[in-house]
Amino acid sequence: MSSHRRTLILALLLVAAGSLIFTTGAAVIDGDADTFADDDLAVQPADGPNGQYAYLNDDDEIAIDVSASNPNIRDPSFEGVNVGATGTIDDVFEITYTADEYAHVWIEYASENVTFVADGESIEGEANNVTLAPDESVAVGLALDTRGKTAGTRLGADEFSIQAKIAEPDEVGGTSASTHRTGGGPTITTTAPGDDRREFAASDIGYGDTVRFEADGMHLDGGNVTLDRLDLEGVRNDSVAVNATGRPDPFEDGDALDAPPTPRSIAYLAVEHDFDADAVDAMTIRFSADPDYLNATGTDPADVTIYRQTDAGDWAEKPVDVVDDDVVRLMGLPEDRVHFRATTTEVSTLAVAAHAPRFDVTETTVAPAAIDPGETATVRATIRNGGGAAGERTVTLTANGDPVANEAVALAPNETATVALSAAFEAAGEYDLAVAGTDGEADAGTLLVGDPTGDGGSGEGADTGGDAEAGTGTGGGAGDSAGDADSGPAAEPTEEPSGIDLVELGGLLALVALVVAGVALARRMPRS
Amino acid sequence: MTASPNTRGDRSASRTADSEPGLGRELLARVRAVDLLVLVAVPAALGAVFALPESTRRSLAFAYTDPTVRTAFTAHFVHLDVSHLAGNVAGYLLLAGVGYALAVLAGYRRFFMVALATFLLAFPFALSALNLAVPRNAIGFGFSGINMALAGLLPLLLGVYARDRFFPEASIRALPAVFFPLVGWMAVLALPVSSGGLDGPGVAGLATGIAGVLLGVLYASSTGVRISEALRASARAAVSNPGYGDLFAVGVALLVGYPVVGFPGDPTGSGSVVNLYVHLLGFCLAFIGPFALLAAGAFEE
Numbered sequence: 161m162s163s164h165r166r167t168l169i170l171a172l173l174l175v176a177a178g179s180l181i182f183t184t185g186a187a188v189i190d191g192d193a194d195t196f197a198d199d200d201l202a203v204q205p206a207d208g209p210n211g212q213y214a215y216l217n218d219d220d221e222i223a224i225d226v227s228a229s230n231p232n233i234r235d236p237s238f239e240g241v242n243v244g245a246t247g248t249i250d251d252v253f254e255i256t257y258t259a260d261e262y263a264h265v266w267i268e269y270a271s272e273n274v275t276f277v278a279d280g281e282s283i284e285g286e287a288n289n290v291t292l293a294p295d296e297s298v299a300v301g302l303a304l305d306t307r308g309k310t311a312g313t314r315l316g317a318d319e320f321s322i323q324a325k326i327a328e329p330d331e332v333g334g335t336s337a338s339t340h341r342t343g344g345g346p347t348i349t350t351t352a353p354g355d356d357r358r359e360f361a362a363s364d365i366g367y368g369d370t371v372r373f374e375a376d377g378m379h380l381d382g383g384n385v386t387l388d389r390l391d392l393e394g395v396r397n398d399s400v401a402v403n404a405t406g407r408p409d410p411f412e413d414g415d416a417l418d419a420p421p422t423p424r425s426i427a428y429l430a431v432e433h434d435f436d437a438d439a440v441d442a443m444t445i446r447f448s449a450d451p452d453y454l455n456a457t458g459t460d461p462a463d464v465t466i467y468r469q470t471d472a473g474d475w476a477e478k479p480v481d482v483v484d485d486d487v488v489r490l491m492g493l494p495e496d497r498v499h500f501r502a503t504t505t506e507v508s509t510l511a512v513a514a515h516a517p518r519f520d521v522t523e524t525t526v527a528p529a530a531i532d533p534g535e536t537a538t539v540r541a542t543i544r545n546g547g548g549a550a551g552e553r554t555v556t557l558t559a560n561g562d563p564v565a566n567e568a569v570a571l572a573p574n575e576t577a578t579v580a581l582s583a584a585f586e587a588a589g590e591y592d593l594a595v596a597g598t599d600g601e602a603d604a605g606t607l608l609v610g611d612p613t614g615d616g617g618s619g620e621g622a623d624t625g626g627d628a629e630a631g632t633g634t635g636g637g638a639g640d641s642a643g644d645a646d647s648g649p650a651a652e653p654t655e656e657p658s659g660i661d662l663v664e665l666g667g668l669l670a671l672v673a674l675v676v677a678g679v680a681l682a683r684r685m686p687r688s
Numbered sequence: 689m690t691a692s693p694n695t696r697g698d699r700s701a702s703r704t705a706d707s708e709p710g711l712g713r714e715l716l717a718r719v720r721a722v723d724l725l726v727l728v729a730v731p732a733a734l735g736a737v738f739a740l741p742e743s744t745r746r747s748l749a750f751a752y753t754d755p756t757v758r759t760a761f762t763a764h765f766v767h768l769d770v771s772h773l774a775g776n777v778a779g780y781l782l783l784a785g786v787g788y789a790l791a792v793l794a795g796y797r798r799f800f801m802v803a804l805a806t807f808l809l810a811f812p813f814a815l816s817a818l819n820l821a822v823p824r825n826a827i828g829f830g831f832s833g834i835n836m837a838l839a840g841l842l843p844l845l846l847g848v849y850a851r852d853r854f855f856p857e858a859s860i861r862a863l864p865a866v867f868f869p870l871v872g873w874m875a876v877l878a879l880p881v882s883s884g885g886l887d888g889p890g891v892a893g894l895a896t897g898i899a900g901v902l903l904g905v906l907y908a909s910s911t912g913v914r915i916s917e918a919l920r921a922s923a924r925a926a927v928s929n930p931g932y933g934d935l936f937a938v939g940v941a942l943l944v945g946y947p948v949v950g951f952p953g954d955p956t957g958s959g960s961v962v963n964l965y966v967h968l969l970g971f972c973l974a975f976i977g978p979f980a981l982l983a984a985g986a987f988e989e
Contacts, residue, residue: 534826656962658829658832660950661771662774676938
């Protein structure tokens with residue numbers, strides 16, 4: 161029976177490696193697993209007998225323990241790794257890659273006594289990485305060299321980490337054309353007749369394979385928005401050809417984006433293809449935007465979306481994911497851009513768009529509809545955000561075009577709110593009220609201030625009188641204050657002069673003169 | 689009594705019945721210096737008040753939010769700018785001048801002077817007080833309310849003048865037949881026709897105007913006056929009586945024309961609004977009170 165003095169302690173814990181983040185994919189792991197990197201990497205004990213050395217601890221972390229403290233080892237005679245031995249424990253745990261990219265996977269661990277191996281080869285360090293296809297696993301074992309170690313001591317460090325990196329693109333898009341054949345994969349030809357056009361062709365495609373076309377920053381809206389890659393998934397043809405063309409504006413023979421939440425179109429992408437609709441399962445579009453451009457246009461990356469034009473001419477929205485910064489780093493994408501990914505099952509003209517808030521006034525009420533000078537009137541405006549993005553606006557009440565009150569309102573999509581805009585009106589008269597600051601200015605009706613019998617009409621006289629009043633410079637400036645009262649809310653009382661206009665009085669005198677002249681004329685007419 | 693329609697038996701023999709100088713001479717003979725002094729004193733007082741500093745004048749205006757008995761009176765003699773003052777003085781001279789001439793020629797000088805005194809001394813309080821019925825943050829001022837009272841007196845003076853000069857058989861009691869259409873006329877002027885609803889101001893002016901005319905017609909028929917005949921006779925009288933007829937015609941023209949001036953369609957100015965309410969009050973009160981006294985025979989001379 162071996163004693164503890166003859167064995168070493170080998171207990172390792174996988175570091176939950178937050179930096180290992182992949183794009184989201186479906187997990188194919190049966191049973192419990194230690195997943196990380198957005199669940200795109202899963203680690204679980206291997207199926208074979210050596211899998212017992214690995215187990216998930218209470219924190220669901222993978223732990224490797226080759227000692228008697230391992231709860232999986234029921235054999236009471238097992239004591240651990242012997243001193244002065246070399247050997248390999250194969251297939252202790254498996255790393256499975258569950259996303260839809262190729263990934264290089266390796267293990268970071270520093271110990272001269274313990275080496276992580278796969279198929280007998282070390283996988284420690286990036287140089288020794290193994291490449292995993294989607295849903296591919298690698299079984300990892302341990303190579304031990306315990307020569308020169310003292311019994312009872314801990315063997316190696318406590319923790320190790322698994323590192324992964326999306327495999328670099330196999331082919332590089334050329335300025336004119338490039339052809340690349342990956343090992344066992346299809347032959348892909350990319351031609352770039354212009355900045356905004358790519359012609360892709362792929363041949364020797366395995367049944368159901370994914371074909372990846374690198375667009376290499378094809379312009380959709382100049383360099384502001386570019387198409388970076390098109391992936392055709394589940395291709396059932398032996399060869400496919402795809403032409404992609406980008407435009408900031410609708411194509412000459414196409415329609416402009418017109419969809420219910422009134423998104424703002426950013427760019428259009430026409431995808432012509434030589435395959436039938438059912439020959440490909442789906443197309444994933446990867447595109448990116450200049451953050452400065454997004455900022456300048458007030459576009460939140462989360463509001464960027466894609467619409468596909470259906471055969472009927474309608475625009476159907478496709479969900480768009482913003483690619484996480486860590487994944488951008490991991491995939492070696494340009495970090496100075498915002499990257500997006502969208503998938504569509506049918507391929508046709510697409511519009512890159514941004515959801516925008518759209519604030520409309522749906523109802524307004526004025527209360528009261530008539531006030532005395534100096535009183536306050538309140539306009540209640542019901543405002544709805546009919547757009548696809550949340551937003552905040554400052555809604556302004558205008559009287560005869562002049563702003564008199566404002567209120568900020570923030571609304572989520574399809575949310576409705578009522579704002580009360582109150583203002584005092586000093587100067588008598590009729591005010592045309594409107595609610596501005598929304599996407600369409602809304603008429604809010606008419607407010608009558610002052611004598612309700614005197615509204616409207618063509619009273620030049622009153623205007624002239626009022627003007628003369630405002631112009632009374634000799635009066636010590638009071639005329640000015642009367643004029644100011646018209647321009648906005650103030651505490652000044654309205655002036656109610658009871659008077660008549662000189663010009664109209666002249667008209668009256670003319671009438672009197674006419675009557676007298678008429679009487680005189682009538683007097684001279686011969687009587688019958 | 690002579691057969692001449694424009695003379696009364698007790699009138700001065702110096703008058704030549706058919707010439708304008710006759711009107712002038714008769715007027716000259718009947719006018720009293722003290723009356724003229726009173727009449728002229730009003731514009732003088734208005735001018736004197738206008739000469740006060742603006743702050744003082746403003747303090748004399750009637751603030752509806754802070755009404756006092758003193759400002760209720762003084763406000764009607766306050767003007768803040770010269771065009772306002774000039775308009776009111778001109779209106780006053782026209783109305784008071786024609787009214788006084790009609791009154792003295794009709795032998796109703798006392799009636800006119802009492803009415804004028806009432807308008808100058810009592811009406812300011814009444815008009816200001818009635819203005820408080822519509823509370824608002826505003827100040828009222830200006831002589832126009834009293835001017836409008838003189839306009840309201842005009843139909844009465846024209847009535848007694850016409851009865852005295854042209855239609856000795858006519859009855860003063862029929863005068864509301866003139867008053868109601870005049871009020872309707874003011875409504876038509878002040879309430880513009882627009883495409884508003886039935887309850888809006890669009891039709892209110894017209895409706896009031898029609899109602900006023902109908903009331904006038906009803907009133908006239910109830911007092912046995914045939915309107916078309918009365919109008920024709922009035923026109924004939926005006927034409928066939930040089931001088932006196934002219935004065936009558938001028939009075940009628942003022943009566944119809946002054947509301948156009950006093951009730952502008954758009955009373956709003958820069959920072960101010962013309963107080964049409966006071967105008968209507970002045971006109972109506974000035975007609976109703978004196979009419980009652982006249983109808984009761986209080987001023988038969």
